[in-house]
Amino acid sequence: MAVPLPLSSAPTGAEYLRAVLCSPVYDVAQVTPLQVMNKLSARLKNTVLVKREDRQPVHSFxxxxxxxxxxxxxxxxxxxxxxxxxxxxxxxxxxxxxxxxxxxxxxxxxxxxxxxxxxxxxxxxxxxxxxxxxxxxxxxxxxxxxxxxxxxxxxxxxxxAVIAGQGTIGMELIQQDAHLDRIFVPVGGGGLAAGVAVLIKQLMPDIKVIGVEAEDSACLMAAMNAGQPVDLDRVGLFADGVAVKRIGDETFRLCREYLDDVITVDSDAICAAVKDLFEDVRAIAEPSGALALAGLKKYVEQHNLEGERLACILSGANLNFHGLRYVSERCELGEKREALLAVTIPEQKGSFLKFCQLLGGRSVTEFNYRYASDKDACIFVGVRLTGGQTEREEIIRELRDDSYQVVDLSDDEMAKLHVRYMVGGRPAKPLSERLYSFEFPESAGALLKFLQTLGTYWNISLFHYRSHGTDYGRVLAAFELVGHDAEFEQHLEQLGYDYHDETDNPAFRFFLAG
Structure with missing residues (x-):
């Protein structure tokens, strides 16, 4: 069994180096793989590598x-x-x-x-x-x-001693790839960042080490600004593994001396990084585990990096499974692949179809609407983007040029967290309507076919759709109908999608029916 070296209260860099080299961690820990993320590397035009600390027996570093x-x-x-x-x-x-x-x-x-x-x-x-x-x-x-x-x-x-133990990750990184340009390390209390940075700077000081913090628990950034550790007023709990109110005294000393830079990222960027890790290496990271990758992506964009070898540490995978619901909902926004808009359209037949056609073939990811008056309808709509912020601005400009009133809600936290699920309510006047649920292939043109078949002949008084990335999309829609309408039934069959009459559904009657 290896014997750890004793350390003073404020060890020098050389003392830390000796302690890391003699660390007994491999009695229980494993040397974890450093994997290339091929898809993300191609997208970012840099070689992106991930250190898989989720492979430890306890699924974290x-x-x-x-x-x-x-x-x-x-x-x-x-x-x-x-x-x-x-x-x-x-x-x-x-x-x-x-x-x-x-x-x-x-x-x-x-x-x-x-x-x-x-x-x-x-x-x-x-x-x-x-x-x-x-x-x-x-x-x-x-x-x-x-x-x-x-x-x-x-x-x-x-x-x-704890810092030296975490520093063994830095040793493994340079043993696995001695040509790294930058290493991105998540920061909570700072032990991992301090250990990796002090080790790297003793052996290969040309490699840049960048700390990454969650915006709502950035205790290192606060300490850097104050010149000493300070208490945050509050910390966010989404990335609970780094939800620390105050950086450590020794970790701050080391981070201030040895880290090259610190960057912060928001929750949406973390969600996008969770998705990247799953799609590239099939790892399911906890939010704090994906933090370093989120920072890497932001740093590449801010500094226009290209052609470098960039490593990030996937620090843990102890995810509460139900947290994936939030991650799935927010990852597209974090990747700038979705725009959320509030748009006012005329309350008349075919207006939604015209609106969708104006989007120029772009996929609608979400649509929430409930009849409010005979004049205008305010819809909550999500649109999938391929061109990021530039495309989002282009869509808004095109809609406004066509006389639509548009409010961009893509960065509105309350809209993303609450309002999107609360659009609707009861109509302002009694309506004779029938409610249907539909299931249709999640393919280009499926939604437009639905609108062209039904939306131009009968007024849609309620509509909800959200793409969940599955093979079939699900729509809930209400139509203004008086009594039995044989022509409507005929069009339903012509549509060719699975449907069910939900008019007597108790939830609809209780919350939405006129």
Whole structure:
């Protein structure tokens, strides 16, 4: 078994280098692959490589730092047991390492921690105490218990031994590809970024190391601006693995000295990166795991990089499965592949068809509408883009040139999070209408065929459609009809799509019917 080297409270770069080289992490951790992302490389005109830390036994890099510290405890400390605070990944690393060394472990986790991470900690032999609304409250509880009960506190990032353990990733990166130009590292508390940066700068200082933070938990950026670690007023929990209110003192010292740059990204960009990882290497990353790739993509765009070898660290894959719903909904916006618009169109037959034809063959990804008055209709519409921001501006210009009132909602967080699901309600006057659900092939022209067959003859009083990337699209539509209309029934059959009469559906009657 390797023996970790003792480190002072503020080790030099050379001391960190020796500690990384002698690290005992490979007693439990694996050397993870560095994979080329071929599709993204072609798109970005750079060679993009991803370091697959999701392949570790605990599906994240945190095992390295936890084991580096725990394996260095003396016999008395081991007998006392260890305690840690974590949103999940550090917790699993501590639990696995401690159990393997025959040491009792207690993990304090925030109440918001996904079940998958709580269950995994218990599966690795750790005891779990759920406490606090966020990491910082869990950490305060863990420290209090360590003082009261004698546990040895294993910090998630702000300790030289933990930092040295994470630095082994940097060693592997240059062993796997000595020609890297830049390495992008996710930043939460800063342990991974500090460890990788200090190692790289001791051995290959020409390689740039860039830290990437989530915009709503950018504690390193705040510390850089203030010149010292500061508390954020609040942190976002979407990328819960990096939801840290305050950067560590030692990690900040190292990051400030050794990182070449820091960049922040929003949640939509993270969602787009999750999708990129799945499409390219079939990895399902947690949001914080895709953070570095999101930063890489933004950095390439901002600095017009081309022809470089760029590595990013996929730091973890402990994703709450239900979180994929949000990721799937937002990834197209993060990639600038979808525009969300509020458009006012005339309330008359054929107006939606005319609107779609004006889009020039572009795919409509979403359409929400409910009759409000006899004059105008305000629709919530999504349009798939292939030309990014430039195409979005072009669509808006074309619609306005044709006298449509348009409001761009693509960057409106409330619209994306709430309003898109709330468009509708009851009509302003009683309507004689029938409601139908339709299923049709998700192919070019399918929606236009629907509108040309039905939308030019009968007034559509309600319409909802959202593309989910499946083989079949689903539409909910209501038509103004008086009694039995044989011609309408004939057109339904002519359409050739599966349909069902939903007029008596209780949800429709309760929330939407006139």
């Amino acid at each position: 945190k095992l390295r730092g936890a084991h580096a510290m725990i394996s260095g405890l003396n016999e008395q400390q081991r007998a006392n047991g260890v305690i840690a605070a974590s949103a999940g990944n550090h917790a699993q690393g501590v639990a696995l390492s401690a159990t393997g060394l025959g040491i009792r472990s207690l993990i304090v986790m925030p109440l918001t921690t996904p079940d998958i991470k709580v269950d995994a900690v218990r599966g690795f032999g750790g005891e779990v105490l759920l406490h606090g609304a966020n990491f910082d409250e869990a950490k305060a509880k863990a420290i209090a218990l360590s003082e009261q009960e004698g546990y040895i506190f294993i910090p998630p990032f702000d300790h030289p």
